[in-house]
Structure formats: C-alpha cells, structure tokens
Amino acid sequence: MPSSSLALGAISLDEALASVDTSTLLLLFGMLAHVEALSRSGFYGWAGSYLVDFTGTASRLTVGTLVVAVFSSVALNDATVLLLTPILVQVIRNADIDPVPPLIAVVLGANIGSAATLIALQQAARRGVDISIRRLLSVDVPVAIVTSAVAVLMLNAGL
Structure with missing residues (x-):
C-alpha cells in the first residue's frame, strides 16, 4: 500500500520508505532462496x-x-x-x-x-x-x- 499512497500523494517518499519492513523483505527473500534450493534438489x-x-x-x-x-x-x-x-x-x-x-x-x-x-x-x-x-x-x-x-x-x- 505504500506505493499507491505515495502515488496519490497521501504520504511522502520518506514515510513510504519508513513503512517498508526490511526484516519481512529479508525473510521472504530467504524463503525464495530456500524454495529454489529445494526445487533444484x-x-x-x-x-x-x-x-x-x-x-x-x-x-x-x-x-x-x-x-x-x-x-x-x-x-x-x-x-x-x-x-x-x-x-x-x-x-x-x-x-x-x-x-x-x-x-x-x-x-x-x-x-x-x-x-x-x-x-x-x-x-x-x-x-x-x-x-x-x-x-x-x-x-x-x-x-x-x-x-x-x-x-x-x-x-x-x-x-
């Protein structure tokens, strides 16, 4: 939702960046890497x-x-x-x-x-x-x- 709120001008770029949870993004990236490893195996x-x-x-x-x-x-x-x-x-x-x-x-x-x-x-x-x-x-x-x-x-x- 930060991107749509940003596009509509409801929040600033700084607020949008602050709303991104990097730990969640890293978890999902790790899971995707895990999925790929399981697939290849x-x-x-x-x-x-x-x-x-x-x-x-x-x-x-x-x-x-x-x-x-x-x-x-x-x-x-x-x-x-x-x-x-x-x-x-x-x-x-x-x-x-x-x-x-x-x-x-x-x-x-x-x-x-x-x-x-x-x-x-x-x-x-x-x-x-x-x-x-x-x-x-x-x-x-x-x-x-x-x-x-x-x-x-x-x-x-x-x-």
Whole structure:
C-alpha cells in the first residue's frame, strides 16, 4: 500500500520508505532462496509423489492442503505458502487435476492458521492493538477452528 499512497500523494517518499519492513523483505527473500534450493534438489518432485500416494484422490488432496493452517500457526503464512505451493503445483501437474480448489485451500489454510497464533498477536501489537493471550485463545482459536470446518465443507462441495 505504500506505493499507491505515495502515488496519490497521501504520504511522502520518506514515510513510504519508513513503512517498508526490511526484516519481512529479508525473510521472504530467504524463503525464495530456500524454495529454489529445494526445487533444484528434487525435493518437490519427491514430496509431490508422496502426497499423491498418501491422499489418493483430488478431493482428499484439496482438503488435505488445509493442513497448511497448522503450518501457518507456527510460521508466517507468507513463508508457509512459499514453501508448500511448489509441492502442490508439482502434484497438480502430475495428476492432471483442476488446480483451483487445492490452491484456494492453501490460501484459506494459511490465512485461517495465522489468525490464531502468537504471530498474529505480535503483528497486532506492532500496530498498537492490545490483544491478550486470553482473548487469542478464547476468541481467535475457536474462530479459526470454525472457519477451517467451513472451508473443508466448501471445498468438499466443490466451492
């Protein structure tokens, strides 16, 4: 958003540059380097083959990709999506299935999982929002569980 705000004149160049979080950019760059290394090593081909054997059907693959929610609860959802999407793309190519439901499941899972984590708590604190761990556990975790169930139902129904 800093670029659009800058283009519209809502913020100055200095404010736009100050809003860029270099630690996040470095994390994403590191994840992209990691993804490339895993790709060159053949990991994604191996993991994709295992995933197809384990899930067996496109429907179970789609619902299974909601496991991303678990990964997103312990890591940034951006990093989780960057690491797991290439595996899914490999599976989709090899299995010749509709790519939309599994890819939507990854995005849903990443966002659902990250909503009920200490990472979300930390990001809220950065923005000046005061959220206690008690509220996180009593409100956000049940919401994440319910939205996961809704996502599974939607994906099973074919969106």
